[in-house]
Amino acid sequence: MNSFTFAQAPAIDAAVREKAGQPGSAYIGGGTNLVDLMKENVERPTHLIGLKKLGLDSITASADGGLRLGALATNADTAWHPEVEKRYPLLNQAILAGASPQLRNMATDGGNLMQRTRCYYFYDLATPCNKREPGSGCSAIGGYNRIHAILGASEACIATHPSDMCVALAALEATVRVSGPNGERTIAFEDFHRLPGDSPERDNTLEPGELITGLDLPAKGFEKNYSYLKLRDRTSYAFALVSVATALELDGGIITDARLALGGVAHKPWRDKTAEALLIGQPATADTFRTAAAQVLAGAKGQGTNNFKIELAKRAIVRALKQATEMNQVVDDNAFQNSNP
Known part of the structure; x- marks a missing residue:
């Protein structure tokens, strides 16, 4: 793991400004995936911006009758929230199918969207990987690819997205709320993650410096x-x-x-x-x-x-x-x- 500096951001706009002003920086919430990537030297941020003080850990009713999940609400708190259990049991099931109780206690809802593939070759620095090093090749194509993609893949990458929570969010038609240098915007969940195409290093459609602040669930939860x-x-x-x-x-x-x-x-x-x-x-x-x-x-x-x-x-x-x-x-x-x- 490389050396890095760390600072807790006091507010959302401060976090966004700090990210813009610090090349090589990264946001960190629960850190359950990012820290692993840093330990393996897959990602090497020089500065981490802590998000714990941003007040984004609440789960509240939204004006349209749905539910808003703060980006820093933990997966465990979300799964066991009374309104999620009652109105969005599909999301409850998906979250509880993922990771382990210890990880769900730390992992955040926003971070769940940002987790990266578990492709063996992505984590192995000794092998070519277009997602890790664009233009180097894809070792999974023609290699051992038992866990890899069968839909939407490209000649550059056949990695898969690892999240369980995100599969339920896709089915429920959630909306992602983000804040960045150009202000706030919302992204339909189906438009948030990308297919690899010829740029597999890009997992999502976030613009540089943008921060996930929450997720909106629609009123319809298919609870029956x-x-x-x-x-x-x-x-x-x-x-x-x-x-x-x-x-x-x-x-x-x-x-x-x-x-x-x-x-x-x-x-x-x-x-x-x-x-x-x-x-x-x-x-x-x-x-x-x-x-x-x-x-x-x-x-x-x-x-x-x-x-x-x-x-x-x-x-x-x-x-x-x-x-x-x-x-x-x-x-x-x-x-x-x-x-x-």
Whole structure:
């Protein structure tokens, strides 16, 4: 780890000014990912700007009937907040599927959005990595790529985004609030993270110096029919091979609204609105779910050792949608007989 200086920012505007005035500086909240990256010399900031005194740790009702999550609210406080448990249980499930209790106690909601890929080669300084060193190459392409992307990848990078929380936020259509040198703005969650393209070193659409100040959840939380399914190599403290966030509204067994987002498959949480449209107006049956799953994976491409993730993702989507349908509903089990999970 390189040497660095540290200062706590007293206010949001002061933090933004300090970032602009200190080349090589970085914001730090809980530090659960940034400190690891610094220890591995993947990131080498020369100055850290502490955010703990900014008063961004509250969770409050918003004017439109939704919920505002402060960027410095911890993942644990968010998951167990009474309003999140009651109105946004999909988010509760996704957060609790990630990391460990100790990490969730430290990790912040804003930091969760900013965490970087767990690609083996990104952390290995002895190997080329376009995300770490643009133009050096991608060792995962043609290498061991079991955990890597099957959707939205490029010739420059096949890394995946590691967050569970972000998959639920994508499904719920959250909004990201930021403050920067040019003032405040909001970013639709689907526009916050980037696909790699030819600039995989850029994970998101933040402008230089911008700071996440909060997340807005809309009033609709899909609290009756939802599921977060995470498939991983072990049952705790492991990143997803494939994860699926599903949220449905049902009327007499017919789907009237649907959200579907995947994690572990792309450089960003992957949401397919075309697949969602295929669900709406259809009966909640395995055939309907398989049609949507086929749409989501229509453009999937394996890289060798991760080819299995394509079929795994299809089955996970069907299973997650079935789980969401069964909640608070009387389900015709015959509709799912002889169907793949």
